[in-house]
Amino acid sequence: MQLYTREEIERLIRLDPPLIKVIEQAFTALVTKKVTMPPIMRMDVPEHNGEVDIKSAYIEGEDSFAVKLSSGFFNNPSVGLPTSGGMMILLDSRTGQPLAVLADDGLLTDLRTAAAGAVAAAFCSRKVAGKAGIIGTGAQARLQLKALTLVRPIDHVYVYGRRKDQAAIYKKEVENEQGLPVTICSSVKQVVDESDIVVTTTPSREPLIYAEWLKPGLHITAMGSDAEHKQELDHGVLEKADSITCDVIHQSRRLGELRGVPDLENRALELGELTSGRKQARTSDEDITICDLTGTGVQDTAIARFAWKALKNKGDDLRERS
């Protein structure tokens, strides 16, 4: 068994079309193959304002699967550490023996979450969508934007963050690194007004977007809520939308935007139904579409397998050359 550090993984794995394809196929597997994906195991460390979530998924026929630990320790910034962290362990499906520990410190989770955002936009939003709206200014606010640019011809970014200094840093970074003009908005409503696609990336506990702001053709991906107390979309938004897609419906009902609106469950689609071609989220350019992402074990297994293959090939390469 091999231990790989974040630095080693970072050199090989990035948010790019091959990774997005891998995550798309993971969603397809969720509806076309037999997948074992137990409920998330949650370890709370209330004394230190922390939690560790454990996810796993096995896709029938695949020769390995991952168990992921992801941590959120909310006092960390006060000691100069990032809030989130984690690692993935890849196991051999035939023997249970560990193949690799990917000590990625949350990197692969960030990437597979962003890749899911790309899949959501690719299968829900209008094809011609140039205006990207981002709510939040953290790591996912950057990665989700990057993800959109890989599937849609984004030419302008509208961002809203509660902290103006963070919004200014975001604008500077995105303009420099992604070469896209960024407008800092003074409200969430302004972002929605200006954008074709909106991605919410916050840990909000109260709705940020309301039904009366929705306009024909809009797509919203809500990726912030992944716990019982979080919410980014007002229930009216879901009610008004022409389609609602979830990564996993039963998880969205517990941890995501479907919580508290049981009537809407029957209407909800799963992302795998879209990627497999079984269903369509959008039937016209006028439709309003919503996608709620809570994060799934199949994404973890998919990116862990993808990363391990790349790391192993790299190792084989180096050995051959030496």
Next chain:
Amino acid sequence: MQLYTREEIERLIRLDPPLIKVIEQAFTALVTKKVTMPPIMRMDVPEHNGEVDIKSAYIEGEDSFAVKLSSGFFNNPSVGLPTSGGMMILLDSRTGQPLAVLADDGLLTDLRTAAAGAVAAAFCSRKVAGKAGIIGTGAQARLQLKALTLVRPIDHVYVYGRRKDQAAIYKKEVENEQGLPVTICSSVKQVVDESDIVVTTTPSREPLIYAEWLKPGLHITAMGSDAEHKQELDHGVLEKADSITCDVIHQSRRLGELRGVPDLENRALELGELTSGRKQARTSDEDITICDLTGTGVQDTAIARFAWKALKNKGDDLRERS
């Protein structure tokens, strides 16, 4: 973060009185401290006759806690691999950051399970108990016997195994390595008849021991059942016993010997109540006592912390000397 192999761990950690003390204290913590111990997460890989169990526990006030993966892949022997395996990950309680990966391949699980057997015997069996009865001839049949010798003056061993060749190997090994005479019995009943303490270490799905065989003073530790379909003691055994102790009652009800006998739950004690001095399992040398062990996350956290401390000290030692 450091990765330690089984070989490194094996050199430092063995079944001995300090380890038994550590496991005893873990049980005490379960009833005297605030412990977060979520239900076991179970990943099934039916395609390959395998399963991975994930356990964790955080004891308030402790600076680290473990997440454990333990695997059972029952086709492994056909390819020359052991059925069980696993690893432990030790996390910092304040930051969630991984401190160490103990790639112990199930060694620490074996040891903490045996140590629990020692604790059970120390707090339930008669003080003067020289005859040890072992049902089963596998790894735990060896370790549980060793555990008994550390807490009771064992002078003779009675063993029963379904496979005679395995029983013969067991006898030879124990006589050579532990210097104790071993009698191979032709039935479970014979073992019970001859012994002061009986430990059942099998994956049996049907009762092995019946009430009518019980005699005054006997103690039985049932450590085999850890899943919904397993059982080693007939319900009558529990009914007849003067006391029933479990590592964790609600887990024994689901995965252990308390399954199917809800009436007995009210009478059951927890091992931590004994180790903390709050309750007593045995009030006379004539009592019949039962202890059911299903395996708990606090044992994993306790042994992972203990092993890591030893490994780190060893590393510091080596660095100082060089």
